Amino acid sequence: NAGVTQTPKFQVLKTGQSMTLQCAQDMNHNSMYWYRQDPGMGLRLIYYSASEGTTDKGEVPNGYNVSRLNKREFSLRLESAAPSQTSVYFCASSEKSGAGRRYQPQHFGDGTRLSIL
Amino acid sequence: EDKVVQSPLSLVVHEGDTVTLNCSYEVTNFRSLLWYKQEKKAPTFLFMLTSSGIEKKSGRLSSILDKKELFSILNITATQTGDSAIYLCVCAGGTSYGKLTFGQGTILTVHP
Numbered sequence: 001n002a003g004v005t006q007t008p009k010f011q012v013l014k015t016g017q018s019m020t021l022q023c024a025q026d027m028n029h030n031s032m033y034w035y036r037q038d039p040g041m042g043l044r045l046i047y048y049s050a051s052e053g054t055t056d057k058g059e060v061p062n063g064y065n066v067s068r069l070n071k072r073e074f075s076l077r078l079e080s081a082a083p084s085q086t087s088v089y090f091c092a093s094s095e096k097s098g099a100g101r102r103y104q105p106q107h108f109g110d111g112t113r114l115s116i117l
Numbered sequence: 118e119d120k121v122v123q124s125p126l127s128l129v130v131h132e133g134d135t136v137t138l139n140c141s142y143e144v145t146n147f148r149s150l151l152w153y154k155q156e157k158k159a160p161t162f163l164f165m166l167t168s169s170g171i172e173k174k175s176g177r178l179s180s181i182l183d184k185k186e187l188f189s190i191l192n193i194t195a196t197q198t199g200d201s202a203i204y205l206c207v208c209a210g211g212t213s214y215g216k217l218t219f220g221q222g223t224i225l226t227v228h229p
Contacts, residue, residue: 004159042121042205042219043160090159103149103209105165106217110158 002026004109006091012115013081021076021112023091030096032074033058033106034066036087043090049074051096081116088113119144123206123220130196131228138191138223140206150182150189153205155222160205163191196227 007022025032030051035043035058045058047066055066063085065077074093078085089112095104121142130136142150149167153160164173166182166189173180177200180191193200206220 040221042221043217044219045217103165103167105151105162107162108153108159 006109025093029093121220
């Protein structure tokens with residue numbers, strides 16, 4: 001079972017370059033998420049997609065865009081990379097967790113380690 | 118602002134020791150508290166706690182939630198070197214997407 005697959009695993013960019021991080025899940029989950037993890041700060045939500053066809057901003061969306069390509073795939077794009085975006089990026093997926101529904105745990109990919117020089 | 122605070126931030130023990138990891142939270146419209154284990158890669162799900170006072174167990178790991186004191190603990194008995202990891206406490210709030218607030222994590226190192 002693949003679960004949540006992220007590509008690439010590592011990437012080094014120069015300031016100003018653009019990059020798309022790919023994420024795919026095979027669990028038929030409705031909701032998908034992008035996080036970044038920085039030392040001492042825990043994971044912070046960048047963008048999420050509650051269901052196919054919708055995307056919304058999380059806590060730290062500036063400098064990023066997302067595309068929910070279909071139910072399986074959710075990509076994260078850095079249009080003009082900055083050193084402050086050096087981080088480990090995690091994609092996650094879950095069943096819908098809206099009001100009235102039992103909360104469903106998120107399942108994480110292995111992460112993309114991104115360095116911007 | 119929602120926050121989740123874990124303690125200690127790091128812990129070094131020897132195999133066979135028992136450890137207790139702490140998590141306190143202040144989260145709007147709290148729904149559930151989750152524990153994840155993160156080794157080199159993806160955080161992996163351990164427990165989800167929704168009700169107070171009901172212990173969840175999986176092998177040597179157990180966890181309990183106190184919704185009155187806004188607190189949870191994760192116990193690991195008879196620790197092994199494979200338990201070395203970052204343990205994340207995460208709270209789910211009652212927004213439309215189940216907003217998660219992450220603690221900083223506790224780095225557990227188990228020496229042989």
